[in-house]
Amino acid sequence: MWILSIPDAVVKARWGCSGAQCFQSQPWPPVGLGAPAREFGERAVCYNTSHRRLSTQKLRHTANPLLAIQTSLDSGSLSLLDALRRRAKSRSLAIYLVGGLLRDVLLGIASEDLDLVVEGDAPALARELSEELGAGLVVHPQFGTATVTLDGSRLDLVTARKEVYLRPADLPRVSPGTIDDDLARRDFSINALALSLTEPRPAIRDPHGGIDDISRGLVRVLHRRSFADDPTRILRAVRYEQRLGFRIEDETLSLAQEAMDQGYLAAVSGDRLRHELDRILQEERPAPALRRAIELGILAGIHPALVNSEAIDRLEASGQLRNVTDDSGVDDDQADDGRGGEIPPMLFLAALVYTLSPGDGEGIIGRLNLPGAWAEVVRDTITLRVLEPELAAPGLSASRLVSLVQGFSPAALLAVSRVTISSAAGRMLENYLDELQHIAPVLKGGDLLALGVPSGPLVGKILGQLREAKLDGQVDTIDQEKRLVEELLVQLGGQPGRG
Numbered sequence: 001m002w003i004l005s006i007p008d009a010v011v012k013a014r015w016g017c018s019g020a021q022c023f024q025s026q027p028w029p030p031v032g033l034g035a036p037a038r039e040f041g042e043r044a045v046c047y048n049t050s051h052r053r054l055s056t057q058k059l060r061h062t063a064n065p066l067l068a069i070q071t072s073l074d075s076g077s078l079s080l081l082d083a084l085r086r087r088a089k090s091r092s093l094a095i096y097l098v099g100g101l102l103r104d105v106l107l108g109i110a111s112e113d114l115d116l117v118v119e120g121d122a123p124a125l126a127r128e129l130s131e132e133l134g135a136g137l138v139v140h141p142q143f144g145t146a147t148v149t150l151d152g153s154r155l156d157l158v159t160a161r162k163e164v165y166l167r168p169a170d171l172p173r174v175s176p177g178t179i180d181d182d183l184a185r186r187d188f189s190i191n192a193l194a195l196s197l198t199e200p201r202p203a204i205r206d207p208h209g210g211i212d213d214i215s216r217g218l219v220r221v222l223h224r225r226s227f228a229d230d231p232t233r234i235l236r237a238v239r240y241e242q243r244l245g246f247r248i249e250d251e252t253l254s255l256a257q258e259a260m261d262q263g264y265l266a267a268v269s270g271d272r273l274r275h276e277l278d279r280i281l282q283e284e285r286p287a288p289a290l291r292r293a294i295e296l297g298i299l300a301g302i303h304p305a306l307v308n309s310e311a312i313d314r315l316e317a318s319g320q321l322r323n324v325t326d327d328s329g330v331d332d333d334q335a336d337d338g339r340g341g342e343i344p345p346m347l348f349l350a351a352l353v354y355t356l357s358p359g360d361g362e363g364i365i366g367r368l369n370l371p372g373a374w375a376e377v378v379r380d381t382i383t384l385r386v387l388e389p390e391l392a393a394p395g396l397s398a399s400r401l402v403s404l405v406q407g408f409s410p411a412a413l414l415a416v417s418r419v420t421i422s423s424a425a426g427r428m429l430e431n432y433l434d435e436l437q438h439i440a441p442v443l444k445g446g447d448l449l450a451l452g453v454p455s456g457p458l459v460g461k462i463l464g465q466l467r468e469a470k471l472d473g474q475v476d477t478i479d480q481e482k483r484l485v486e487e488l489l490v491q492l493g494g495q496p497g498r499g
């Protein structure tokens with residue numbers, strides 16, 4: 001166990017979090033890996049759990065990042081880290097925390113991402129750890145990576161590696177390396193930080209000036225070929241810039257522009273581009289990064305029709321989510337995931353493609369190799385936009401409205417209801433989502449059989465007409481429904497069944 005003893009006053013001054021909150025109830029120093037969560041739970045109040053930024057760019061925790069990390073992690077993650085550290089030490093292997101966790105801790109943002117680099121065989125170390133703890137293990141030997149999971153906590157271990165890119169946008173040739181090789185292969189200086197877990201008094205390893213860039217709020221590549229090596233980093237730059245409230249450093253921006261001018265984005269596979277687009281869609285606020293990616297011509301480099309951000313602006317302005325359930329990207333999990341009713345990611349995809357022609361929609365589906373549920377959102381959004389004049393037509397009956405839009409992806413319906421500039425079409429879609437889609441006759445198929453409708457296609461036909469009559473307010477009570485069934489049976493010429 002590590003016990004860190006730093007005078008209270010020093011830590012209070014350096015942490016910069018509201019001291020009264022953070023230090024009111026705990027004697028100092030009790031914090032260490034493996035300590036029960038309760039002991040440092042009180043100290044963790046300077047973080048929240050929704051990954052919101054709590055500080056300005058005034059850096060926190062530079063004096064003792066390890067302490068800050070320990071304090072921000074839950075007891076399960078701490079126990080995993082402690083067990084890993086002991087095992088690595090017993091085998092004389094150097095291990096390092098890397099990447100987003102360090103960046104975020106310096107900014108005072110909570111992070112649970114435990115990314116570790118091992119100077120040695122990461123899968124072998126992970127296997128030993130999982131055997132010791134009875135933890136879950138997934139190994140990718142070809143990438144030298146492994147994931148260990150225990151009681152909801154997770155560690156990602158990577159063998160320190162060197163990467164050589166032979167051609168722009170190709171996957172790199174990888175070989176084992178040192179921690180410095182591993183940092184040198186990374187995208188931006190703000191991510192090229194490491195903290196030893198096996199040295200006695202570790203300081204952050206920062207060979208590329210990442211701490212300085214974090215404090216200045218800059219996203220900067222490590223070398224001039226970075227975007228040519230991996231053009232997906234252009235999307236990543238925008239994502240970090242907008243999420244962290246940073247600025248892409250001038251030279252980095254012109255290198256990104258050069259890489260786009262060279263057409264390097266066109267050489268990247270759809271799956272890799274979609275993965276980075278998805279990372280943007282999953283952001284707490286995707287709109288700023290999408291807008292910026294459009295403004296810089298990055299999305300046009302992926303498909304020339306992706307040039308318009310107006311629907312994204314309108315979606316963002318449209319505010320709170322209503323609960324919609326389906327498997328197309330809008331579901332209760334997303335509505336209730338503690339993100340405070342934020343707009344679900346798939347709605348931003350819909351807004352992105354809203355103005356496109358059906359042909360361009362198909363182009364994007366193909367270019368990004370979109371999975372079925374995404375492709376459905378794209379197609380349905382574009383079809384709904386085309387349908388808007390019909391939806392806005394005066395005197396449109398409820399049953400006609402339902403026949404036009406039922407079966408469409410809820411994400412597309414919700415997105416179009418929010419981004420359309422036709423207020424009449426928007427109202428119609430809202431009416432469908434809020435009310436009409438839930439309206440159904442009281443009578444079911446079995447009831448129709450009991451009323452004498454012969455089994456067969458007529459049951460479905462009468463149920464359909466019954467629903468239309470209910471939608472249009474022609475029937476209300478169950479007796480009225482029964483009467484209509486009898487009339488329809490006569491009209492449609494069905495021979496009464498035995499009931």
Ligand code: CTP
Binds near residue numbers: 099186191192233236
């Ligand atoms: N990385 C990279 N180039 C990429 C993707 C990733 O150099 N195209 C490196 C970055 O250094 C990054 C690390 O791999 O820090 C892990 O990648 P990822 O999980 O995507 O980033 P995080 O740092 O975890 O960022 P986030 O805060 O978005 O999770």
